[in-house]
Each structure stands twice: as C-alpha cells, then as structure tokens.
Amino acid sequence: MKRVPAFILLIALSFACSVSAKAQIFMGKDSARQAQNAAKKQQKASKKAAKKQRKTMKKYEKAQRRAAKKAQRNVAKKTQRRA
Numbered sequence: 001m002k003r004v005p006a007f008i009l010l011i012a013l014s015f016a017c018s019v020s021a022k023a024q025i026f027m028g029k030d031s032a033r034q035a036q037n038a039a040k041k042q043q044k045a046s047k048k049a050a051k052k053q054r055k056t057m058k059k060y061e062k063a064q065r066r067a068a069k070k071a072q073r074n075v076a077k078k079t080q081r082r083a
Helices: 003-082
Strands: none
8 A cells, every 4th residue: 555655656756857857948948049149139239339339430530531631731831821
C-alpha cells in the first residue's frame, strides 16, 4: 500500500518538473527574441547617434569654410584699399 502513494507522488513531481522545464524552454526562446530586439534597438540608436555626429561635423566644417572665406575676403578688401 505504501507504494501507491509514492508512485502517485513520483508521477505528480515528474509532471511538475516537465511543466517547469517547458516553461523555461519557452522563456529561453522568448528571452532570445528579447535579446535580439534589444540588440536591434541598440544598433538603431548607435546608427542614429553616428548620423547626428556626422551631421554636426558637416555643419562645423561648413562654418569653418565660411569663416575662412570671409576672412580671405576681408584681407582682399584691406589690400585693395591700401593699393
């Protein structure tokens, strides 16, 4: 008689373990998907930051060219006035 409750307990425990194992496997796939999405978001943010930095550098270079051009014009005007 002691074997029957032990057998039922064993079946119940094995079922509970298999359910939790399936839940872990599901979470594993889900967490892999979440990791992929997080990596994708990180890559997108990185690209956006790089684009913003390129745009800022372009703006800075353009301002430098304009300043150099303006300085050159001023020098040319001063030399014309003296001559």
